[in-house]
Amino acid sequence: MKKSGTPGGGLALNVRKYWPLYVMVLPGLVYLIMFRYIPIFGSVIAFQDYSVFLGISGSPFVGLKNFIRLFNSFDFGTIFSNTVILGLIKTVLLFPVPVAMALMINEIRSSWIKKSVQTAVYIPHFLSWVIVGGLVFDILGVGGLFNNIRAAMGLGVMLPMQKESWFRPIFAFSSVWKESGWGTVVYLAALSGMDPSIYESASIDGASRAQRLTRITLPLLVPTILTMFLLNIGGFLDLGFEQVYNLQTPMTYNVSDIFDTYVYRAGILQAQYSYTTAVGLFQSVIGLVLVVTFNKLANKFTEDGGLW
């Protein structure tokens, strides 16, 4: 089979020669248009006073009215700052946890302990946020481990799930519990690909294990760390509806409500379609800027680091 591309014969020739490839790609292409692109074009209702009965073509155009309402709304500042704070907790504050865990796992010499530890810390990743939310509520509820420990220390019953000041720590801890163990996979894969002869020569030169960790292993991991960091932070508005929704209670809405949960309540449940599309569009545009910026940085600072 000749590998000549398009030049010369043009597209018609390419289609004639490779028509089966065109047939193969078609279902996926139609799918992406139906489920990813048509909804994007549906965002025009953010500039309309959309009514389900009139449809997109019949609903009146209102310009930026929905955006003005958003920026002037009482909730906007709260939701925006909650989204940013929780996003930063997840992508910046907690970022080093899986790196540190991977480095520590790498130092375990007994292979069965290493394997058992890995098996244990990966498990929570496979549980849904409904399950994890259920576990959190049980542990922090009346008669849960948390209150039983308090009781043993002579303290009274306390319900953290209903306290604003506890929401962010609970969010952070549940993120670590569910995903940090799984987050080590990528770093351990990078470590296993490293040349063992570097370690051997270092230990002949008298480097201790601790020195090898900080002077050899960690620097070798830097490209992977940087790539992961930039990609994570680029997507930090995608906090995940499911985690917050399954951890929040009406008592903590002030600190727990993010764009996704707000849009769900006001948009899907209360059917304020145009207004919440404006909210979502605002979020998508910021997300776009972040992803593109940090992908560019990843390409600049790491070899082959960006997504595209």
Place this chain on the structure above:
Amino acid sequence: MKESRSDAAFSAVMTGIMIVFALIALIPLLNILSLSLSSKVAVEMNSVNLLPVGTTLDSWKFIAGNGDIWRSFAITLFSTAAGVVLAVILNALMAYPLSKTYFAPGKIIMMLVVGTMIFKAPIVPYFLTVRGYGLYNNVLVLIVPHILSAYNMAIMRTFFKQFPAEVEEAACIDGCGMFGTLMKIVLPSSKAVLATESLFYGLTIWNQFQHPMMFISKVELYPLQLKIRQLINAGGDLSSMVVRANVNYNETTLGAAAVVFAIIPIIAIYPWVQKYFAKGAMLGSVKG
């Protein structure tokens, strides 16, 4: 070479810390298991921690005898199985042409794929569009929206790119065509990536919560996660039954048993999927 004492101590400390992390990962699971196996009295006296107190199978029997939870389980099992099969087919069909440099529109189509990664449609127009396709209160909404992710497709494409061209060409000389090459030569040699993709799509569909929340309002169509959330939310349909009967469970133990019910399938399949984790760590770069 013999290890110095400080090296041994260093390693021991790291091992110790990681054992603590492993225990932290497991303790909540042990706790919920114990709650589900404990008696009503023990739970009401707040005496259950890591081990069951007044061990009884009553909560488990109640949950296992609940037809609704089994229906939800069947819905989730069916959508996961069907979704994985469809996803693998759709991804392979798209990734294969896109892995070929001689496929002329490949670049443009890849740009469309990347576009879905960087600009996500707001949730409300997405909801209106998908509802418009007739997927509201339709079991297919648990499957169809999840069977093609740009990220996973890119992983498969990277894998196909590394497939030796000579092998494919030799196959084509024997006259099997491009479909034949994909089906008979490429896919059978791609079991690792197919397993990884199945794992990713399967997990997404099994654990999904947001889609059913938005699109499923009929209780008879609830998938497992929605059912579990309904059961663990206090004041659900369980409590009324508990109050009138003289039984050895309460809302807490039943909620715990429901959670355990949902965890068991995951733990059961875990040893089989574990070996594909490292493959899954590959970054889905869409370059090249």
